Amino acid sequence: MRVVSASCKVFATGSVRMAPQAFQDEVVSALGEAFNNTVIHAYRGRDDGRVTIEIEPRTDVLEIRVIDDGTSFDPASIPDPVLGDLPESGMGLFIIRSFMDEVLYRSGPPNVLLLRKSLLTPPLLGSTPAPPADR
Amino acid sequence: MKSTIQRDTDVTTLRIEGELDALSAPILRPTIDTIIGDNPKLVVVDVSALRMIDSSGVGAIVSLYKRLRASGGSVRLDGLGGQPLAVFRVLKLDRVFNVG
Numbered sequence: 001m002r003v004v005s006a007s008c009k010v011f012a013t014g015s016v017r018m019a020p021q022a023f024q025d026e027v028v029s030a031l032g033e034a035f036n037n038t039v040i041h042a043y044r045g046r047d048d049g050r051v052t053i054e055i056e057p058r059t060d061v062l063e064i065r066v067i068d069d070g071t072s073f074d075p076a077s078i079p080d081p082v083l084g085d086l087p088e089s090g091m092g093l094f095i096i097r098s099f100m101d102e103v104l105y106r107s108g109p110p111n112v113l114l115l116r117k118s119l120l121t122p123p124l125l126g127s128t129p130a131p132p133a134d135r
Numbered sequence: 136m137k138s139t140i141q142r143d144t145d146v147t148t149l150r151i152e153g154e155l156d157a158l159s160a161p162i163l164r165p166t167i168d169t170i171i172g173d174n175p176k177l178v179v180v181d182v183s184a185l186r187m188i189d190s191s192g193v194g195a196i197v198s199l200y201k202r203l204r205a206s207g208g209s210v211r212l213d214g215l216g217g218q219p220l221a222v223f224r225v226l227k228l229d230r231v232f233n234v235g
């Protein structure tokens with residue numbers, strides 16, 4: 001995740017539309033949820049499994065692929081949570097969809113979750129300075 | 136993730152530092168159980184040193200909020216910023232906790 005964070009910061013540096021920190025916050029949030037979903041759902045009941053994360057910077061767009069050999073799923077079958085009900089789970093895919101500009105899924109094997117985020121899209125909700133890192 | 140509890144007469148402060156995620160949120164749950172068991176009127180969750188949160192971590196804080204509210208107490212979030220604030224905003228929880 002630290003590699004992805006650093007990649008985001010480097011990639012977004014100089015962007016006039018989106019602050020590097022906001023870009024990083026949103027991509028890292030989405031990727032964290034994608035990784036968790038893969039481990040928890042795709043590899044449910046398995047002691048081990050491989051998750052490959054590919055990061056590809058393109059012109060104004062960062063493309064990330066999360067690749068696994070676990071059980072596939074149909075993202076379209078998963079509804080958004082009812083936020084007013086204050087859910088305690090089931091928010092991961094919503095966070096991914098909210099923070100990324102494009103979310104595509106191809107059932108495998110291997111399963112490939114493709115996430116795209118453009119530097120030309122303003123941050124969804126803004127950002128504030130991050131708290132200090134662990135001492 | 137590191138958590139500490141400070142108890143005053145009617146206020147309990149829960150300080151959460153580091154990363155609250157799918158791995159660490161279950162570790163926080165017994166701490167939340169302990170806080171709820173004390174039946175405080177107000178719990179201040181100090182997240183000023185919380186660097187990162189995911190939906191599992193959010194779920195733990197929402198659980199604290201709902202359980203405390205059910206027993207007549209309330210929760211206040213202090214120091215929310217950076218990535219955690221972005222996640223709370225996208226889930227519209229900034230309105231629930233009146234932050235940001």
